[in-house]
Amino acid sequence: MTTDRHDPTTLRLPPLQPDGEGAASCSTDHPASRVIREILARVGDKWSLLVIGLLHDGPLRFTEIQRRVDGISHRMLTQTLRSLQRDGLVSRTSYAEIPPRVEYAVTPLGRSLSEPAIALAAWAAGHHRAILDAREAFDSDER
Amino acid sequence: MTTDRHDPTTLRLPPLQPDGEGAASCSTDHPASRVIREILARVGDKWSLLVIGLLHDGPLRFTEIQRRVDGISHRMLTQTLRSLQRDGLVSRTSYAEIPPRVEYAVTPLGRSLSEPAIALAAWAAGHHRAILDAREAFDSDER
């Protein structure tokens, strides 16, 4: 059963299409679209920004992050940290002690991401009410 | 099997948890986290920002949007436009002609979203290379 799939369950860091693909065939109007999509796919997932925001105050250990984010599963935190590390947004430092200790911290690159992210968060905070209102209006209008 | 599902296929505009739920049970450290998550869930999907960016230049018809975004399915465009309209980010105007014509445009609210979105896109464009490099280094380091 499902014998021919390669291995969909392994920690899978998606390839994120190489760069110079068939730019002639598809793509929206401007190439910026693709970059937006890429960054959104990286950062717009459920936890990445939260973890980065959390680490903004200083390095934390794995379990500490898990406790603070509360709601994130062990598995998802592992994946999130891995992909963040891979993209150079956080750094990982493991100490060969017993018990083992691993600390995560934001890199300068990750810190630079905080700024536009915070801008977006600010927009969210500022217009959250407006969105809820619009939604309410829309719903009562449709029914 | 799969006989008792209620109706997962219908156009589904997810409820987006009401507001004041059990804030005591879950939530990360600061409440800002929830708002970030919410806005990311709205805007961080595959197409919303692209559509908004596209409409930034002026109103467009349904089919025209579909042609420009190229890659989006009929179904997804319908859903995306609907939820954007619901959140007050785009407006919909239908003309009772034959054949029917429907135009979509960004609202002021939607336009205000463009700014932080563009900031994020700028970050993406500026650090895209750094991310790719970090990723490459990570991958060759791991193997």
Add this chain to the structure above:
DNA sequence: CGGCATCCTCTCAGATACTG
């Protein structure tokens, strides 16, 4: 032309258990 419904597939993400 534009919107809605159905089917189907593939990915995401939680629970769980095992290893170092």
Add this chain to the structure above:
DNA sequence: CAGTATCTGAGAGGATGCCG
């Protein structure tokens, strides 16, 4: 304590067809 692997259900999203 940190990380990996497996199973599983839920959901996103594409293809298609019908209706206004």
